[in-house]
Amino acid sequence: MCLSGTLEDKLAAVAAAGFDGIEVFENDLIATPWSPAEVAARCADLGLSIDLYQPFRDLDSVDEEQFGRNLRRAEAKLDLMVALGADTVLVCSSVGDDAVADVDRLAGQLHTLAERAAARGLRIAYEALAWGRHVSTWDRSWEAVRRGDHSALGLCLDSFHVLSRGSDPTGIADLPGEKLFFLQLADAPHLNMDVLQWSRHHRLFPGQGGFDLPGFLGQVLAAGYSGPLSLEVFNDVFRQTDPARTAVDAMRSLLALEEALAGRDPRLPERVRLSTLPPAPPVAGYAFTELAVDGVSGPVIATALATLGFTHTGQHRSKPVQLWEQGRARVLLNAAVVRSDGAGAAAISALAVETADPVASAARAEALLAPVLPRSRGATEADLAAVAAPDGTEVFFCRAGADWLTDFLPTRSRPSPSAGLTHTDHVALAQPFDHFDEAALFYRVVLGLQPDATTEVAAPFGLVRHRAVTDSDHTVRIGLSVALLRRGEWAPGVPDPQHLAFATDDIFATARALHAHGAPLLEVPANYHDDLEARLDLAPETLAAMRESGVLYDRDEHGEYFHLHTHVLGSRVFFEVVQRIADYTSYGTVNAPVRMAAHRRLRMAGPKR
Numbered sequence: 309m310c311l312s313g314t315l316e317d318k319l320a321a322v323a324a325a326g327f328d329g330i331e332v333f334e335n336d337l338i339a340t341p342w343s344p345a346e347v348a349a350r351c352a353d354l355g356l357s358i359d360l361y362q363p364f365r366d367l368d369s370v371d372e373e374q375f376g377r378n379l380r381r382a383e384a385k386l387d388l389m390v391a392l393g394a395d396t397v398l399v400c401s402s403v404g405d406d407a408v409a410d411v412d413r414l415a416g417q418l419h420t421l422a423e424r425a426a427a428r429g430l431r432i433a434y435e436a437l438a439w440g441r442h443v444s445t446w447d448r449s450w451e452a453v454r455r456g457d458h459s460a461l462g463l464c465l466d467s468f469h470v471l472s473r474g475s476d477p478t479g480i481a482d483l484p485g486e487k488l489f490f491l492q493l494a495d496a497p498h499l500n501m502d503v504l505q506w507s508r509h510h511r512l513f514p515g516q517g518g519f520d521l522p523g524f525l526g527q528v529l530a531a532g533y534s535g536p537l538s539l540e541v542f543n544d545v546f547r548q549t550d551p552a553r554t555a556v557d558a559m560r561s562l563l564a565l566e567e568a569l570a571g572r573d574p575r576l577p578e579r580v581r582l583s584t585l586p587p588a589p590p591v592a593g594y595a596f597t598e599l600a601v602d603g604v605s606g607p608v609i610a611t612a613l614a615t616l617g618f619t620h621t622g623q624h625r626s627k628p629v630q631l632w633e634q635g636r637a638r639v640l641l642n643a644a645v646v647r648s649d650g651a652g653a654a655a656i657s658a659l660a661v662e663t664a665d666p667v668a669s670a671a672r673a674e675a676l677l678a679p680v681l682p683r684s685r686g687a688t689e690a691d692l693a694a695v696a697a698p699d700g701t702e703v704f705f706c707r708a709g710a711d712w713l714t715d716f717l718p719t720r721s722r723p724s725p726s727a728g729l730t731h732t733d734h735v736a737l738a739q740p741f742d743h744f745d746e747a748a749l750f751y752r753v754v755l756g757l758q759p760d761a762t763t764e765v766a767a768p769f770g771l772v773r774h775r776a777v778t779d780s781d782h783t784v785r786i787g788l789s790v791a792l793l794r795r796g797e798w799a800p801g802v803p804d805p806q807h808l809a810f811a812t813d814d815i816f817a818t819a820r821a822l823h824a825h826g827a828p829l830l831e832v833p834a835n836y837h838d839d840l841e842a843r844l845d846l847a848p849e850t851l852a853a854m855r856e857s858g859v860l861y862d863r864d865e866h867g868e869y870f871h872l873h874t875h876v877l878g879s880r881v882f883f884e885v886v887q888r889i890a891d892y893t894s895y896g897t898v899n900a901p902v903r904m905a906a907h908r909r910l911r912m913a914g915p916k917r
């Protein structure tokens with residue numbers, strides 16, 4: 309269910325991603341030209357077991373004649389399973405008006421089916437759908453299975469059905485492990501909506517939504533469950549995405565789930581063997597960020613960096629790459645990266661984090677199925693490990709102390725007067741809607757970061773969702789944004805451009821320096837500061853300074869945030885300058901609509917490309 313395409317497409321994708329087995333969904337089997345025996349053979353060739361056949365719906369009935377017909381239908385499926393080599397069938401709780409309410413009568417009908425299954429050496433796994441007519445909670449499905457009292461009758465637990473209803477999974481640990489026949493895992497964002505629609509359209513892989521999957525899995529394993537961890541994710545985007553890509557995303561989520569559980573519950577039973585991902589070495593800030601530029605955008609960006617107080621300090625020995633520095637902030641302008649953004653564009657092409665152990669960081673990324681990038685370097689150049697993020701951004705791992713800097717020959721450029729920028733505060737990457745959750749999981753897990761809360765703002769070209777990931781010391785912050793919908797020709801292709809944000813200890817001194825050097829700064833409407841004045845008790849002189857220099861403002865319970873922005877440069881990127889006061893944890897996202905409106909005004913006024 310997680311994957312797009314036909315059964316043939318799906319099998320190839322899951323095998324390539326390293327899965328051990330599959331659930332076969334009835335619709336896929338019906339639509340394949342392969343006989344059940346041929347499906348079994350194909351799976352065996354690929355090293356895949358068929359762990360579940362599903363689903364069997366609406367088995368029980370208060371109408372005994374109807375139950376008899378249901379039983380005949382079930383027996384046909386049991387025979388099919390024998391040919392398929394699948395030993396467990398999923399029976400989900402009934403939704404029809406004739407569903408059996410009396411738990412003993414329901415148990416009796418399940419018992420009858422279990423006898424038919426046992427005669428063929430098969431098993432029945434009974435699952436409570438959250439919208440089942442009379443059975444919609446795990447404890448009620450357990451009651452029916454317990455009373456059904458047959459060795460071929462057990463429970464299928466599905467994290468979505470348990471957690472979406474806010475049910476307490478704590479008691480699951482007390483269930484007899486041998487009665488847990490199957491486990492389905494799915495995460496989901498917290499939404500207030502009809503639970504069936506929520507389940508069929510918005511499920512996500514573990515770690516991509518808001519449910520406590522490690523806590524849930526811990527309960528199930530503590531009960532003694534020893535079967536497969538199966539992903540059952542109904543999701544409108546995944547249904548249309550290249551299944552090879554989705555399968556990798558899925559496997560990454562499982563590896564991360566195992567690690568999260570091991571970290572949380574060191575007293576797991578000994579028989580539970582969790583993944584041994586290489587731990588994430590601590591990160592210590594950005595070594596550099598890189599912009600891909602061309603002959604048009606390169607000089608535009610270089611000029612802007614100079615007005616921001618950066619100096620062109622180095623030229624790469626063998627590649628058309630410039631190094632620009634200010635404080636600990638380093639930006640590379642790379643004219644050798646071929647991208648599809650169009651002539652005159654610039655884009656964030658790479659970010660490099662300093663880690664305590666770059667080799668271990670790269671090994672972890674590889675274990676998490678990140679594509680390792682081929683290296684092309686001269687004999688004396690630093691050997692930087694890099695992987696590709698889902699959005700195409702290259703992620704480099706560098707040792708503290710920056711030995712890669714020796715790849716650059718010093719230039720004799722006249723130093724730009726500093727504007728007081730100290731380091732890179734964050735990198736903000738706009739994501740295509742279809743890969744937002746995948747990217748958030750990737751950056752968080754590969755780099756060993758934690759997620760911040762997700763926020764949404766109403767911007768000139770539609771709602772924009774933001775989610776950031778960061779390390780506990782906030783040395784590496786990555787902000788991800790996504791337009792929740794993109795339709796028609798009116799709105800820009802990427803409504804929210806990428807940006808690099810640099811930190812200063814004195815936003816107003818920096819603002820004065822930038823104005824003096826002619827930096828292309830964004831003008832902020834007076835209405836914005838009037839609103840701040842009405843809402844907040846800011847000191848009049850602070851407000852006056854903000855008005856004068858186009859500084860925006862936000863605060864949270866931990867501190868304050870002052871920030872300003874440049875024009876969009878090279879059609880795709882801009883720079884931000886930020887000052888964080890105390891422990892402000894966010895990114896001034898509330899102000900993004902004002903910034904985006906100002907960028908829009910400039911696009912209208914500017915030269916047409």
Ligand SMILES: O=C(O)c1ccc(O)c(O)c1
Nearest residue numbers: 363400435466507508540
């Ligand atoms: O949406 C459904 O019908 C459906 C079917 C089978 C499942 O295991 C499930 O969780 C949901």
Ligand SMILES: [Mg+2]
Nearest residue numbers: 435466492540
């Ligand atoms: Mg299920």
